[in-house]
Amino acid sequence: MAERENPFVCPFCGLCCDDLSRVATAAGARLDAGGCARAEALFQVPAQGTALVRGQPAAPEVAYRAAARLLASARRPLIGGLACDVTGHRAAIAMAERLGGVLEHMDGRAQFRNILAFQDGGWMTTTLSEVRNRADLIVLAGTDAAAFPRFFERCVAPESQFGEPRPRVVTLAGSVSSGPGPAWAADLAIPCPSPRLAEVFASLRGRLAGRRLDAAEVAGIPMPQLDALLASMRAARYGVLAWNAAELDFPRAELAVQAMVDLVKDLNRDTRWAGLPLGGGDGGVSAAQVCAWQTGYPLRVAFAADGPEYEPLAYAQATLLEQAAVDALLWISAFDPARLPPSAPCPTLVLGRADMVFARPPEIFIPVAVPGVQQAGFLHRMDAVVALPLSAPAASGLPGVAQVLAAIQQEMNHAAA
Secondary structure (H helix, E strand, O other): OOEEOOOEOOOOOOOOOOOEEEEEEOOEEEEEEOOOHHHHHHHOOOOOOOEEEOOEEEOHHHHHHHHHHHHHOOOOEEEEEEEOOHHHHHHHHHHHHHHOOEEOOOOHHHHHHHHHHHHHHOOOEOOHHHHHHHOOEEEEEOOOOOOOOOHHHHHHOOOOOOOOOOOEEEEEEOOOOOOOOHHHOOOEEEEOOHHHHHHHHHHHHHHHOOOOOOOOEEOOEEHHHHHHHHHHHHHOOOEEEEEEHHHOOOOOOHHHHHHHHHHHHHHOOOOOEEEEEEOOHHHHHHHHHHHHHHHOOOOOEEEEOOEEEEOOOOOOHHHHHHOOOOOEEEEEEOOOOOOOOOOOOOOEEEEEOOOOOOOOOOOEEEEOOOEOOOEOEEEEOOOOOOEEEEOOOOOOOOOOHHHHHHHHHHHHHHHHO
C-alpha cells in the first residue's frame, strides 16, 4: 500500500518549490506531486555508493586517508563546484581556510556577471512572493524562464493574495520557446539577440529620460515597438525585470545586467519596478550567501596567512586551471550527477552523488548524500531572502558533504600529530 508523506522542499533549482510529496511503495519511492521533470529525474538516486581511489573500490576510511594526503600535500588547492547545502558550504570554507585554498562555485562565471553590476551601484530586487502577489508586468530579458520549469506555475499563474490580476509577460530573447507548456506562453515575444540587450536597455533608459534616438531600430526592434514597450513599463504599477545570468553567455555580458538594473532604478522615479535575477541552482545562492557572511567577500576568495583575499579575475576557476595556478582540485557536486569536474592539470578529489559516471575517474571519488533527498539541511532560494529547511524523504546511510570534510580533516589532524 502506498504511503504519502508531508510536503518537502525541492533542492534541484533556485525556485526551491516547497510542495513536493513522496509516495513510498514496496517497489521503492517516487515523487507523487509538485515535481517537474528535472526534480523527478534527480530524485532517483542510489541509496548507497562506492568510494574509488585511483579508479579502484575502497572503504570510506581508506578514501578519507587518501583525500587527506592529497589535500595536505597541496600548496594552493581549488575548492570548486560547491554544489551542496549551507552546512556543506560552511565546511568547505573551513577547509579552504585551513589549506590556504581558493573558493569558486561551478556557476561562478554567471554569478560574476551579477556581482559586477551589483558592486558597481547596487540594485533594486524583489522576492518570488512579491512577483506572485503584486506584479502586473513581467519582462524576461534574454530568457523565457524555461530553465525553471515551474516559474510560471508558482509565480505567475496563482491567484494573488491581494486580488491582483495575472501579470502580463513579455520576453526579449533571441529564441523564445513556450516554456513548460502552451498555457504559459508569453503575452508578447520580442525577438532580440542576447548580446545586444545592453543596447536595448540603454536605449530604453535614453527614451525614458526624454532623449531623441536617431535610429529606425535598435537590435532589430523597430523604434515604435521599443517605445510601446517603454510605455507599458511606465504604466505598470509593479513591474519586474527578470534575467538569468547563466544564459547571458557572451563577452561583457555584465554590461547588459548593468543596463537592466539601471533602467529599474530610473523607472522607480515614477512607478514601482524591481529586478529578479533568476538562477541559484546547485546551491549557488547558498554558496554566495555563506561566503559573504563567513569572509565578508563574494565568492572567488582565497585564504592567505592574513585572512581572505578577494581577487575575482585572478581566482576564476578557468583562469586558475588554465594557468596551472592550483595543484589540487576538490570538486563538490551533490545535486546533479551531470555536473562533473572540469579537466584539471592536477590531482582531483570529487565529493559527489553516488550515481556520477566519469569518462576518466578522478584520483579519489567519495559518494555523498543528496541534500533535500537523502539528508536534511538548508538551502537559500534564488531571491536570497530565506533559507528553506530541507528534509530527507529518502534518507540513506551515505554521509553528507560536511561529514566527509570533517572526516578528512580528522585524518589530516592524525597525520600531523
